[in-house]
Amino acid sequence: xxxxxxxxxIIEGGVKNNATQVASYASLLADKLESEGLQxxxxxxxxxxxxxxxxxxxxxxxxxxxxxxxxxxxxxxLGDLTLPILENxxxxxxxxxxxxxxxxxxxxxxxxxxxxxxxxxxxxxxIYGPPGCGKTQLANNIAAHLQLPLITxxxxxxxxxxxxxxxxxLRSLFDHAASRPCVLFLDEFDAFAKARDDHHELGExxxxxxxxxxNIDSLPEDTILLAATNxxxxxxxxxxxxxxxxxxxxxxxxxxxxxLIEQFLGxxxxxxxxxxxxxxxxxxxAVIKQACQAxxxxxxxxxxxxxxxxxxxxxxxxxxYTNIIDDQKMTDEEKVVRLKNLNAKLFTISRLSAxxxxxxxxxxxxxxxxxxLNEQ
Ligand SMILES: Nc1ncnc2c1ncn2[C@@H]1O[C@H](COP(=O)(O)OP(=O)(O)OP(=O)(O)O)[C@@H](O)[C@H]1O
Ligand SMILES: [Mg+2]
Numbered sequence: 616x617x618x619x620x621x622x623x624x625i626i627e628g629g630v631k632n633n634a635t636q637v638a639s640y641a642s643l644l645a646d647k648l649e650s651e652g653l654q655x656x657x658x659x660x661x662x663x664x665x666x667x668x669x670x671x672x673x674x675x676x677x678x679x680x681x682x683x684x685x686x687x688x689x690x691x692x693l694g695d696l697t698l699p700i701l702e703n704x705x706x707x708x709x710x711x712x713x714x715x716x717x718x719x720x721x722x723x724x725x726x727x728x729x730x731x732x733x734x735x736x737x738x739x740x741x742i743y744g745p746p747g748c749g750k751t752q753l754a755n756n757i758a759a760h761l762q763l764p765l766i767t768x769x770x771x772x773x774x775x776x777x778x779x780x781x782x783x784x785l786r787s788l789f790d791h792a793a794s795r796p797c798v799l800f801l802d803e804f805d806a807f808a809k810a811r812d813d814h815h816e817l818g819e820x821x822x823x824x825x826x827x828x829x830n831i832d833s834l835p836e837d838t839i840l841l842a843a844t845n846x847x848x849x850x851x852x853x854x855x856x857x858x859x860x861x862x863x864x865x866x867x868x869x870x871x872x873x874x875l876i877e878q879f880l881g882x883x884x885x886x887x888x889x890x891x892x893x894x895x896x897x898x899x900x901a902v903i904k905q906a907c908q909a910x911x912x913x914x915x916x917x918x919x920x921x922x923x924x925x926x927x928x929x930x931x932x933x934x935x936y937t938n939i940i941d942d943q944k945m946t947d948e949e950k951v952v953r954l955k956n957l958n959a960k961l962f963t964i965s966r967l968s969a970x971x972x973x974x975x976x977x978x979x980x981x982x983x984x985x986x987x988l989n990e991q
Contacts, residue, residue, distance in 0.1 A: 616727060616731050617727060618644055618647060618648075618727060619727040619730050619731050620726065620727055620730055620836065620837035621640050621641075621643055621644040621647070621796075621837075622644070623730070623837070624636065624640040624796075624835070624837060625637050625640045625641055625644070628640060628794075633794060635681065635794075635795075636794045636795065638664060639795050639796060640796060641660055641663075641664050642660075642661070642664065643796045644660060645657040645658075645660040645661050645664075646762075648660070681791070681795070683695070683696060683766065683788070683791060684784070684787035684788055684791055686772050686773075686775055686780065686784055687780060687783070688775060688780060689772065689775070691769070691772045692769070692772070693768060693769060693772055693773055693784055693787065693788045694766045694767055694768045694769055694788055694791075695766070695767045695769070696764055696765070696766055696767075696797075697755070697758075697764065697765050697767065698764050698765070699755035699756070699758045699759040699765055700759050701756070701759045701760065703755075703759075704752060704755035704756040704758075704759045705752075705756070705878055706749045706752045706753050706755075706756045707749065707867065707871045707874040707875050707878065707900070708749070708753070708864070708871070709865070709867075709868060709870075709871060712862055712863075712864060715860065715862050716753070716757070716862065718860075719738065719740055719757070719860050720757070720760055720761070722738060722859075722860075723738045723761065723839060726738060726836065726837070729836075730836050730837075735836035736836060736859055737831070737834045737835070737836055737838060737839075737840055737859070738836075738839045738840070738859065738860075739831070739834075739839070739840040739841070739842075739857065739858045739859050739860065740757075740840075740841050740842075740858060740859070740860040740861070740862060741804070741841075741842050741843075741844070741847075741850075741855070741858035741860070741861045741862070742754065742841065742842070742843040742844075742862050742864060743843065743844050743845070743847040743861070743862070743863055743864070744845070744863045744864040744865055745845065745865070745866055745899060746845050746899065746901070747899035747900055747901030747902060748864045748865065748866060748867065748899050748900055748901075749864055749900050750802075750843040750844075750845075750864055751802055751843060752900075753843075753862075753864065754767070754798070754800045754802070754841045754843060757798060757839075757841060758798040758800075761798065761839065763796055763797055763798050763839070764795075764796075764797045764798070765797065765798050765800055766788075766791070766792050766797050766798070766799050766800065767800045767802050768788055768799065768800065768801045768802065769802075770801060770802065770803045770804060770805075770806035770807065771803065771806050772784070773785060773788065773806070774806050774807060774823065779822075781819075781822075781823045781826065782822060782823065782826035785823075785826050785827060785830050786826070786830060789830040789833075789834060792834075792838055793834060793835050793838050796837075797838070797839075798839045798840075798841060799834075799838060799839065799840050799841070800840075800841045800842070800843070801840070801841070801842040801843070802842075802843050803843070803844065803845075804842040804843055804844040804850070805844040805845065805846040805847075805849045805850065807823060807824065807827060807850075807851075807854070824851050824853070824854065827854060828853055828854065828857065831854075831857045832857070840858075842858065847863075866897065866898075866899055867898075867899070867900060867903075869889075869892050869893065869896075870892075872891075872892035872895045872896075872898070872903065873888045873889060873891075873892040875900050875903050875904070876888055876891050876892060876895065876903060876907060879903065879904050879907035879908065880907050880910070880911065880922060882920075883910070883911050883914055883920070883921055883922045884921065884922065885921040885922050885923070885924050886924070887924050890924075890928075891924065891927060891928065891931065894928050894931045894932055894935065894961060895931050895935070896935070897935065898931070898934060898935065902934050903931070905934075906927060906930040906931045906934060907922075907927065909927075909930050910922040910923065910926050910927040910930060913926055925965075925966065925969075928961070928966065929966050929969060929970055932958075932961055932962065932966070932970075933970070936954060936957070939953055939954060939957075940954075940970075947971045947973070948981055950971070951967050951971055951973070951978060951981050951982065952981055952982060954967065955967065955981075955982040964978045964979055964982070967982075
């Protein structure tokens with residue numbers, strides 16, 4: 616049966632006397648029917664809602680006004696509520712990851728079939744991989760695709776320094792998420808595992824993990840759960856197994872780096888994307904983004920419509936070779952020689968001159984055969 620999850624939520628809200636839950640799932644159902652071309656049915660639901668529900672319960676599900684729960688001791692909220700949109704949450708993924716994400720989205724769309732057959736499971740995905748590669752961005756992108764609000768848990772706040780409070784925090788955040796249409800996102804998920812090294816005793820950590828597992832297990836089949844971590848090796852095996860989908864986002868390959876540069880530069884791009892992608896070898900999306908934004912800022916300040924590719928190349932190269940460029944023990948002259956020897960194609964005389972503020976004549980002299988001999 617189509618839309619069974621929403622109907623079940625409406626029934627649950629009714630039985631539990633939770634008018635906000637009834638209203639928010641009913642309006643979600645109306646939105647879904649409308650997007651399928653069933654305007655009349657959607658209209659009937661909205662008319663009914665308007666005639667029987669109080670205005671406070673009629674806040675559209677997208678602008679849920681119920682405040683998120685807070686940590687009792689620090690008074691910090693346990694999460695942030697956002698409404699991601701596709702334009703701001705574009706994510707470049709390799710084909711393998713893209714396929715898995717699409718499969719996950721399709722699984723969510725079809726989950727009512729599993730629910731009706733009594734074999735439904737919580738759609739959950741663990742996203743892991745090196746920093747700055749788009750894990751948080753992907754969570755936003757998934758929520759945007761599903762047109763659902765994203766509740767991002769603050770795992771550091773959830774893991775309270777007070778004994779016993781973590782389990783309570785988890786419970787209140789999961790309860791909050793379970794009673795409204797949303798995607799629950801546990802970002803920086805390793806905070807739970809890391810607690811072991813911090814201030815928690817092993818016994819307390821065990822309780823936290825057990826509580827996390829219980830909360831995951833008792834999530835309704837229509838609450839979408841995402842989690843992200845840079846340290847998958849720290850995760851408890853039982854936690855790891857709880858996720859129906861596990862996706863690794865690796866460092867971007869050449870094709871993706873090209874796509875990222877294109878996305879970050881937008882209308883400021885100036886061709887030569889493949890070469891720039893080559894210079895960005897080994898970098899993550901976050902670092903590439905910073906370099907692209909620096910190039911855009913420079914273009915705007917100098918009144919140009921497009922970026923200076925040479926400037927971006929230098930920015931990227933600087934990130935690539937920071938170990939040499941920031942080495943306090945080397946003189947600039949030594950750095951010039953070293954960089955030239957490492958990658959002569961990238962570190963041309965004019966680029967080295969711009970990077971170190973030396974004349975091209977001086978760079979030529981330094982990097983002549985004698986310079987090379989000096990380095991050996
Ligand atoms: N694959 C990608 N596609 C699009 N944008 C990306 C990608 N990788 C990184 N970025 C950009 O880089 C920045 C950092 O990305 P994001 O926060 O998603 O990384 P992360 O993997 O969650 O990093 P961390 O592990 O540090 O939390 C964002 O502004 C994002 O737009
Ligand atoms: Mg992140």
